[in-house]
Amino acid sequence: MYTLFELDEHYDMPLYEVKDKKTKETHICVGFDYSLLDDFLSDWKKKKEELAKGRITREEYFEWKIKWPHND
Numbered sequence: 910m911y912t913l914f915e916l917d918e919h920y921d922m923p924l925y926e927v928k929d930k931k932t933k934e935t936h937i938c939v940g941f942d943y944s945l946l947d948d949f950l951s952d953w954k955k956k957k958e959e960l961a962k963g964r965i966t967r968e969e970y971f972e973w974k975i976k977w978p979h980n981d
Contacts, residue, residue: 913939949978 916922923940941947956973959965965973973980 916941952977 913922920941920943922942925938925940926935927938928935956965956970960967960970
């Protein structure tokens, strides 16, 4: 939480209430208005999808994470 509080001091992060369409649960999400973070999250989402679809192994996913942002 302290890391989020510190980020909020610098980036004024909005908080959103989001309802999960499948489970009908409500969750709180943090918004970032920061393009580098958006780019990272987009890349991360793609890798998680590749892992879920079996296109990469868990080991390849781990290697991607520890080498980020210096991936090929």
